[in-house]
Amino acid sequence: MATKASRSAARLMMAPAVILLLGWMLVPLTMTLWFSFRKYLPLRGGDLGWAGFDNYTRFVTSSAFWPSVMATLTVVGGVLIITVCLGVLLAILLDQPMWGQGVVRILVIAPFFVMPTVSALVWKNMFMDPTNGLFAHLFKFFGAEPIAWLSQASMPSIIMIVSWQWLPFATLILLTAIQSLDSEQLEASEIDGAPPLKRFWFIILPHLGRAITVVILIQTIFLLSIFAEIFVTTGGAFGTKTLTYLIFQRVLESQNIGLGSAGGVYAIILANIVAIFLMRIVGKNLDN
Amino acid sequence: MARSVNTQRKALNTAVAWAIGLLIFFPILWTILTSFKTEGQAISDPPVLFMFDWTLENYSVVLERSNYARFLWNSIFIAVGSTILGIIIAVPAAWSMAFVPSHRTKDILLWMLSTKMLPAVGVLYPIYLLFIKMGILDSRVGLVIVLMLINLPIIIWMLYTYFKEIPGEILEAARMDGASLKEEVLYVLTPMAIPGIASTVLLNIILAWNEAFWTLNLTAAKAAPLTAFIASYSSPEGLFFAKLSAASTMAIAPILILGWFSQKQLVRGLTFGAVK
Numbered sequence: 001m002a003t004k005a006s007r008s009a010a011r012l013m014m015a016p017a018v019i020l021l022l023g024w025m026l027v028p029l030t031m032t033l034w035f036s037f038r039k040y041l042p043l044r045g046g047d048l049g050w051a052g053f054d055n056y057t058r059f060v061t062s063s064a065f066w067p068s069v070m071a072t073l074t075v076v077g078g079v080l081i082i083t084v085c086l087g088v089l090l091a092i093l094l095d096q097p098m099w100g101q102g103v104v105r106i107l108v109i110a111p112f113f114v115m116p117t118v119s120a121l122v123w124k125n126m127f128m129d130p131t132n133g134l135f136a137h138l139f140k141f142f143g144a145e146p147i148a149w150l151s152q153a154s155m156p157s158i159i160m161i162v163s164w165q166w167l168p169f170a171t172l173i174l175l176t177a178i179q180s181l182d183s184e185q186l187e188a189s190e191i192d193g194a195p196p197l198k199r200f201w202f203i204i205l206p207h208l209g210r211a212i213t214v215v216i217l218i219q220t221i222f223l224l225s226i227f228a229e230i231f232v233t234t235g236g237a238f239g240t241k242t243l244t245y246l247i248f249q250r251v252l253e254s255q256n257i258g259l260g261s262a263g264g265v266y267a268i269i270l271a272n273i274v275a276i277f278l279m280r281i282v283g284k285n286l287d288n
Numbered sequence: 289m290a291r292s293v294n295t296q297r298k299a300l301n302t303a304v305a306w307a308i309g310l311l312i313f314f315p316i317l318w319t320i321l322t323s324f325k326t327e328g329q330a331i332s333d334p335p336v337l338f339m340f341d342w343t344l345e346n347y348s349v350v351l352e353r354s355n356y357a358r359f360l361w362n363s364i365f366i367a368v369g370s371t372i373l374g375i376i377i378a379v380p381a382a383w384s385m386a387f388v389p390s391h392r393t394k395d396i397l398l399w400m401l402s403t404k405m406l407p408a409v410g411v412l413y414p415i416y417l418l419f420i421k422m423g424i425l426d427s428r429v430g431l432v433i434v435l436m437l438i439n440l441p442i443i444i445w446m447l448y449t450y451f452k453e454i455p456g457e458i459l460e461a462a463r464m465d466g467a468s469l470k471e472e473v474l475y476v477l478t479p480m481a482i483p484g485i486a487s488t489v490l491l492n493i494i495l496a497w498n499e500a501f502w503t504l505n506l507t508a509a510k511a512a513p514l515t516a517f518i519a520s521y522s523s524p525e526g527l528f529f530a531k532l533s534a535a536s537t538m539a540i541a542p543i544l545i546l547g548w549f550s551q552k553q554l555v556r557g558l559t560f561g562a563v564k
Binding site: 017105109119 | 297310316335377410417418444497500504519521529532533536539543546547551555560
């Protein structure tokens with residue numbers, strides 16, 4: 001049983017972390033909220049007073065808003081579908097007996113450790129370049145006309161790059177989950193003559209349910225704010241301007257702080273909706 | 289009979305898994321190979337995989353013209369600095385939550401996690417402004433602070449799950465033997481917690497090394513780390529594939545090696561204990 005002295009010692013030990021995180025959360029958040037109600041243009045007159053809900057309505061009625069919502073949904077949705085589907089298949093494959101399992105695992109996980117600016121630039125230039133990229137060589141080899149990936153198929157290209165980065169994460173987590181599956185149950189169903197597809201559908205997939213949910217939620221939070229991949233490839237052109245990128249442009253490029261801050265508040269609300277679901281799962285896990 | 293079927297299946301699994309593994313790894317392999325080619329060979333059609341004249345020229349060109357050492361030093365300083373600072377703040381917090389839990393511990397842990405969900409772009413301008421006011425824009429110290437704060441929840445969570453696994457009986461036994469709180473932490477807890485702390489350090493160095501929102505937006509010439517160094521290659525200048533590859537290889541090599549050591553901790557660290 002903890003004594004009174006150890007309780008107050010514990011509180012003292014937690015204080016720095018709690019105070020720092022509280023400051024990190026409250027100070028910028030309050031400032032963003034404040035700016036979002038101001039007409040604030042640092043390069044064109046500075047703080048020009050209250051704007052009411054002007055910034056909020058202008059942000060959602062600007063012509064760039066809905067396309068950016070669509071772009072965000074397309075990237076997040078596309079990457080989630082690809083990484084979860086391929087991740088499940090890969091995890092099952094990696095769980096099978098084979099030679100050199102450890103090495104294959106390392107090969108599959110590697111992309112996760114590549115910094116975003118590197119993976120985006122490597123894909124952009126060495127694979128997707130319309131004249132010298134490997135894809136262009138491949139297309140020409142098969143007699144097809146090479147395409148300018150990042151301008152003609154900008155969205156699929158971005159989804160491909162980001163999926164490559166996140167597939168290892170999904171695979172690794174799903175593999176960990178599969179390995180915790182009771183192998184006796186699987187063997188029993190195998191002896192009972194259940195075909196592989198049925199085993200997958202009725203035993204493996206339900207067991208993976210929670211891991212898949214966790215992958216989806218965590219990836220969504222990270223994917224909602226991807227930045228570097230767009231920054232160094234298209235710079236937001238060709239329909240790849242996501243909500244995050246649009247806010248970045250409003251704030252740092254056109255220096256319209258009020259408008260950008262209102263956008264930021266929308267982004268925070270959006271992220272929080274996803275976060276609530278994630279926290280619920282994590283919280284449940286803390287209890288047992 | 290059954291055995292040969294099993295061997296066959298194993299051989300098939302092996303072939304398929306290796307093929308897919310190599311396919312996924314290929315962009316990295318291709319980057320490393322290209323870094324040893326001449327610019328001409330780097331874009332040759334048909335492409336060459338291994339049969340080219342290996343050269344180190346790209347590395348010397350990149351090293352010469354870009355002050356690579358400074359970017360590298362910035363990356364190391366920021367990644368290691370923010371991790372050490374984070375650990376110093378997180379260890380006591382995680383220790384107290386794991387061993388002296390109160391009815392609020394769970395809420396505090398979840399609240400800490402929720403700060404991690406705050407989208408960076410939502411607070412970009414306030415941080416930018418505060419950095420200008422404090423004179424730490426484009427400084428390593430500023431980035432150390434920001435990266436420490438964004439990774440602090442992950443550090444605390446990882447340490448918490450590791451500390452939780454240390455059996456409480458050992459602590460009680462030490463207490464019975466008359467160990468003071470200080471002795472308890474120093475001689476009983478620390479040795480048992482070292483592996484967990486080490487994995488936490490490793491994962492956080494990786495996360496800080498690869499962070500590419502704040503490092504791109506809060507630095508210019510002085511404090512820019514490797515993420516920004518690579519981003520400067522986004523506007524092409526003539527033939528540059530081989531040089532880009534050399535620069536990329538140098539930027540990712542250290543972390544690839546660290547990453548392979550930390551793959552097991554990755555799951556724990558990034559799912560906050562929701563998947564074990």
